[in-house]
Amino acid sequence: DAMVIQNPRYQVTQFGKPVTLSCSQTLNHNVMYWYQQKSSQAPKLLFHYYDKDFNNEADTPDNFQSRRPNTSFCFLDIRSPGLGDTAMYLCATSRLILHHNEQFFGPGTRLTVL
C-alpha cells in the first residue's frame, strides 16, 4: 500500500509557467520534506514542515514555495520555473523531527522545464 504518494509522476512545463507538485501521505506523520534531485546528484533539501511550522533551507530560491493545508497533504509551488529547475522532486515524511526517525520517500515527480 502506497504510504507517500506524489502526483503527477511526470510533469512538463514551459519556462516561466507556474507549476504545482503534490504530495500526500497515509502515515499521519508530523514532518514532511521536499527534496530536489538533479541528474547524478544527491537529493538537496528545499524545506520541511513540522506540523504547520515551515522551515526553509537558507539556499532555497524564493521561486520555490510550499503549502501544507493539512497533515496529509503538502504542495510544492514553483512560481516561475527556469531551465535549471528540471529535476526529480522527492517528498518524504517522518513521524518526528528527531534524528532517529526514519524518513519515508515518495516515488518522486520528474519535472522537465522546456
Place this chain on the structure above:
Amino acid sequence: KNEVEQSPQNLTAQEGEFITINCSYSVGISALHWLQQHPGGGIVSLFMLSSGKKKHGRLIATINIQEKHSSLHITASHPRDSAVYICAFPLTAGNKLTFGGGTRVLVKP
C-alpha cells in the same frame, strides 16, 4: 574532507554473487539510512539502523557506530537489484539528511 564516503562508486556483479557496499563517515551520528534508487525512479528506504545488524530478505545492513562505518550486503544478487544505493544520516537538528555519493550497482544475468 567529505563527511561521508561510499565505496565502491560503481560495482558490476554476475547474478547470484554476494555484493558489499561500504559507507564511512567522519562525524558522530545516531542513525544511518540505506536507500535504494532505481534508474529514473524515486527513493526507497531500505533500512535505518543505529547499531548492530538488520536483515530484510536478501539485504543485510550492519553498522559500527564507534568505527563510523556501515555496510550493505546483497546476497544472491539479481538483475532487479540493479540500482543506486545511498547511505544517508541526519547531521543537524531537523532530521536533515546528509547523503553519500551513492554506489551504482549493475547485476548482469
